[in-house]
Amino acid sequence: MGGDLRRTWAALRSELFTISGLRIVIGLTIVVFYVLVAVLAPVLSPFDPEKLGVGEMLQTPDSTYHFGTTYLGYDLYSRTIYGTRTALEIVLMATLIAVLIGVPLGLISGYLGGWLDRILVLIMDSVYSFPDLILAIVIAAVLGSGLLNAAVAVSVVYIPQYFRVTRNHTLSVREETFVEAARALGASKLDIIRRYIFPSVSQSIPVILTVNSADAILTLAGLSFLGFGITPPKPFWGLDISEAWRYMTMTRDYPQVWWWTAIPGFAIVILIVGFTLLGEGLNDILNPQLRESQR
Amino acid sequence: MGRKSGSLLNYIIVRLLLTLPMVFILLTLVFVLLRVAPGDPASAMLGGHASTEVIEELREQMGLNDPILVQYGRYLADVCRGDFGISFRFKVPVWDLIRNRLSATLELVTCGFIVAVIIGLSVGVFSANRRGKIWDFLGDSYGILSYAFPIFWIGIMAQLLFGVYLGWLPTSGRFPGVVIPPATHTGLFLIDSLLEGRLDKFLVALKYLVLPSLILGIAISGIFARMVRTNMLQTLKADYVVAARARGVKERWVSLRHGLRNALVPVVTMLGLQFAVLLGGAVLTETTFSWPGLASFLVQRLLERDYPSVQGIVTVFALMVAGVSIVIDIINALIDPRIRY
Numbered sequence: 040m041g042g043d044l045r046r047t048w049a050a051l052r053s054e055l056f057t058i059s060g061l062r063i064v065i066g067l068t069i070v071v072f073y074v075l076v077a078v079l080a081p082v083l084s085p086f087d088p089e090k091l092g093v094g095e096m097l098q099t100p101d102s103t104y105h106f107g108t109t110y111l112g113y114d115l116y117s118r119t120i121y122g123t124r125t126a127l128e129i130v131l132m133a134t135l136i137a138v139l140i141g142v143p144l145g146l147i148s149g150y151l152g153g154w155l156d157r158i159l160v161l162i163m164d165s166v167y168s169f170p171d172l173i174l175a176i177v178i179a180a181v182l183g184s185g186l187l188n189a190a191v192a193v194s195v196v197y198i199p200q201y202f203r204v205t206r207n208h209t210l211s212v213r214e215e216t217f218v219e220a221a222r223a224l225g226a227s228k229l230d231i232i233r234r235y236i237f238p239s240v241s242q243s244i245p246v247i248l249t250v251n252s253a254d255a256i257l258t259l260a261g262l263s264f265l266g267f268g269i270t271p272p273k274p275f276w277g278l279d280i281s282e283a284w285r286y287m288t289m290t291r292d293y294p295q296v297w298w299w300t301a302i303p304g305f306a307i308v309i310l311i312v313g314f315t316l317l318g319e320g321l322n323d324i325l326n327p328q329l330r331e332s333q334r
Numbered sequence: 335m336g337r338k339s340g341s342l343l344n345y346i347i348v349r350l351l352l353t354l355p356m357v358f359i360l361l362t363l364v365f366v367l368l369r370v371a372p373g374d375p376a377s378a379m380l381g382g383h384a385s386t387e388v389i390e391e392l393r394e395q396m397g398l399n400d401p402i403l404v405q406y407g408r409y410l411a412d413v414c415r416g417d418f419g420i421s422f423r424f425k426v427p428v429w430d431l432i433r434n435r436l437s438a439t440l441e442l443v444t445c446g447f448i449v450a451v452i453i454g455l456s457v458g459v460f461s462a463n464r465r466g467k468i469w470d471f472l473g474d475s476y477g478i479l480s481y482a483f484p485i486f487w488i489g490i491m492a493q494l495l496f497g498v499y500l501g502w503l504p505t506s507g508r509f510p511g512v513v514i515p516p517a518t519h520t521g522l523f524l525i526d527s528l529l530e531g532r533l534d535k536f537l538v539a540l541k542y543l544v545l546p547s548l549i550l551g552i553a554i555s556g557i558f559a560r561m562v563r564t565n566m567l568q569t570l571k572a573d574y575v576v577a578a579r580a581r582g583v584k585e586r587w588v589s590l591r592h593g594l595r596n597a598l599v600p601v602v603t604m605l606g607l608q609f610a611v612l613l614g615g616a617v618l619t620e621t622t623f624s625w626p627g628l629a630s631f632l633v634q635r636l637l638e639r640d641y642p643s644v645q646g647i648v649t650v651f652a653l654m655v656a657g658v659s660i661v662i663d664i665i666n667a668l669i670d671p672r673i674r675y
Contacts, residue, residue: 170614173632287494315482
């Protein structure tokens with residue numbers, strides 16, 4: 040593993056001033072910034088994000104309420120900061136669940152083959168072909184709201200992706216000489232998968248992980264906008280946009296509350312741009328053949 | 335070469351047969367999901383204050399007390415019959431509820447798809463021809479940004495700008511309540527109004543369609559643009575392209591005839607895969623613009639635990655995705671005669 044890290048680092052250093060390197064630097068800066076905000080949320084927020092009426096209702100942004108207040112007098116600044124926590128927590132949980140289920144299934148399916156492989160591929164392909172967001176909505180509706188439930192709903196969408204990548208990689212590694220040798224020496228199937236195949240397969244995971252994180256945030260935002268997964272008063276950007284929108288369509292009091300939709304929206308956009316840049320930069324550097332063919 | 339048309343037909347039949355297990359798996363998955371779910375449709379329908387006996391009676395009526403396999407068999411029979419069973423909430427066949435909404439969704443998704451293809455192809459070809467230049471960079475940024483903006487959020491912003499502030503376009507619904515919509519032939523208002531010979535109704539329908547389909551299309555177009563660019567760059571490096579250049583063929587001709595045409599097969603395939611993303615986006619677009627389609631209907635029925643409706647809608651979505659992937663494969667087989675399985 041140390042060798043891998045050093046090689047990645049060397050590649051990174053030589054790429055720092057290319058477009059891919061720049062993407063990684065910008066992407067990483069954004070993501071690290073969000074992580075810091077999430078960790079330091081209690082220090083950074085002047086108010087309790089879930090407390091009603093900390094300010095007058097619908098105050099424009101000023102020095103006390105930096106991002107203004109909502110209809111119920113929530114402080115939007117604190118809610119935006121704590122929203123970072125909600126977003127990253129759920130994305131982290133969802134990715135973990137997806138990896139923990141998708142990768143082992145992919146390894147087993149790819150290595151053992153046979154009817155188990157065929158059935159798993161069929162199921163995963165069916166799930167994969169179905170519209171992500173609609174699947175997530177159905178699952179979130181079935182499970183009810185809550186952080187973990189939202190994470191599960193989001194993760195189901197990504198399990199097939201980890202499964203496919205792992206399985207395909209396993210299929211190609213399975214026939215390599217070093218695996219052949221291990222098999223000839225009498226290593227057990229579990230040992231071969233764990234010690235020989237997994238380390239090689241695991242290299243393709245970080246890229247999908249970052250790209251999926253961007254997508255997961257969009258899915259989560261969509262879920263909460265439609266009223267599934269996370270429910271008020273939990274601070275989350277998608278939820279704030281949804282509440283603002285409901286308020287606007289009900290009162291027809293449109294332009295007066297611009298901050299209530301605009302600010303959470305930008306919070307989403309910037310984080311997704313960060314994850315996307317990071318994922319693509321990593322992809323360029325870790326899969327150089329692919330990049331050669333695209334430039 | 336004589337058996338060429340025969341093999342295409344075979345190919346289509348095999349393709350259709352391969353789709354069936356996929357749809358079946360999704361049907362089963364949704365059925366199982368809804369049964370293991372906490373929450374009871376009967377009590378959800380009656381509200382919190384109903385007595386246990388009333389709830390029990392309703393459960394009996396809805397067939398919820400039957401063994402799970404009996405329910406599953408009934409469900410499959412409903413799907414095969416094509417009416418998807420009786421809605422818990424509306425007491426009418428689900429298909430009757432879905433039909434009109436399906437055409438609304440189809441109209442929105444088709445127009446959104448056209449917008450996405452037009453923008454995606456132009457931006458993609460444009461950046462591929464200017465690779466490494468500032469326009470390429472701008473095209474790339476467009477790709478990332480159009481993906482990063484949540485569809486409902488730009489939807490709201492567009493409503494505020496074009497609907498409320500400028501007042502140019504309607505922000506919700508599919509047709510004004512005071513005008514009689516065109517008679518139903520296809521269910522697509524754009525086509526029905528033309529069939530009726532009413533240009534005025536066509537324009538009204540178009541006006542309502544502009545914002546939602548543009549927003550939906552733009553949201554997907556970035557992914558298209560990047561796929562087109564990547565695939566074109568790959569084909570532009572092929573030997574026959576270099577050879578064409580060496581023969582002195584004009585650059586524009588090289589790019590379109592050799593580059594784009596050969597990039598088309600992977601691009602068409604990926605467009606097909608993106609159809610599922612488009613449907614997902616339609617849920618958000620429909621909700622944002624109060625579009626009376628299938629996706630927003632699904633959201634409401636889920637909240638009420640109207641199982642037959644949810645199952646019906648999911649089945650229709652699965653069939654749509656499967657249908658599109660078959661069409662895409664056939665188009666590919668037509669573009670590139672080498673593709674046969």
